[in-house]
Amino acid sequence: MHLNPYGEDAVNLAADLANRRPATAGELADRCQAAGLVLDRPVTPQDLERTHAVLEAWEKVVDATGDHERAELVNRMLTESAAYPRLTDHAGSGWHLHYRDDRQPLGSVLFALIAVGTALHLVGRGMHRLRRCAVTECTTIFADTSRTGRQRYCSQRCANRDAVRRHRAGRAAGGMDSRS
Numbered sequence: 001m002h003l004n005p006y007g008e009d010a011v012n013l014a015a016d017l018a019n020r021r022p023a024t025a026g027e028l029a030d031r032c033q034a035a036g037l038v039l040d041r042p043v044t045p046q047d048l049e050r051t052h053a054v055l056e057a058w059e060k061v062v063d064a065t066g067d068h069e070r071a072e073l074v075n076r077m078l079t080e081s082a083a084y085p086r087l088t089d090h091a092g093s094g095w096h097l098h099y100r101d102d103r104q105p106l107g108s109v110l111f112a113l114i115a116v117g118t119a120l121h122l123v124g125r126g127m128h129r130l131r132r133c134a135v136t137e138c139t140t141i142f143a144d145t146s147r148t149g150r151q152r153y154c155s156q157r158c159a160n161r162d163a164v165r166r167h168r169a170g171r172a173a174g175g176m177d178s179r180s
């Protein structure tokens with residue numbers, strides 16, 4: 001996986017893993033590979049454990065109440081995870097930057113990737129563009145990569161669900177919705 005200037009793939013991978021936590025090292029490996037990550041060593045239970053810790057920290061970033069708190073939490077992740085950036089062509093897929101030391105286990109790779117990817121996403125697209133779905137009982141996290149930056153729902157399904165609910169609430173409140 002190459003980090004693009006907006007960190008999109010990395011932040012989407014973080015959301016995917018956080019929304020549905022991998023249960024085994026094998027599943028973690030499969031899902032990282034599906035997301036385009038090149039694994040250059042076997043994935044272990046320690047990697048899975050480390051990944052859960054990364055996601056724990058990352059969900060705090062998602063749930064931060066303001067920009068400063070969010071920045072502070074991302075900075076903490078960056079401090080713990082990142083080494084100096086370096087050019088690499090380790091997978092023969094083109095030169096790109098790594099923000100970590102070479103030959104790290106997957107857990108550490110994910111820590112650096114998610115921290116840097118999230119930082120790039122937030123500064124590139126907007127500090128507010130990381131949140132949970134607006135449907136109360138849906139806790140799905142998403143990175144808002146929309147053009148307007150005003151995405152409120154994790155999916156079209158949740159958007160429809162909320163529209164129906166607001167419509168019903170409007171009618172219950174005394175026919176506020178004149179079209180019904």
Ligand SMILES: [Zn+2]
Pocket residue numbers: 001002088090091096098
């Ligand atoms: Zn790489």
Ligand SMILES: [Zn+2]
Pocket residue numbers: 133134135138139140153154155158
């Ligand atoms: Zn949702």
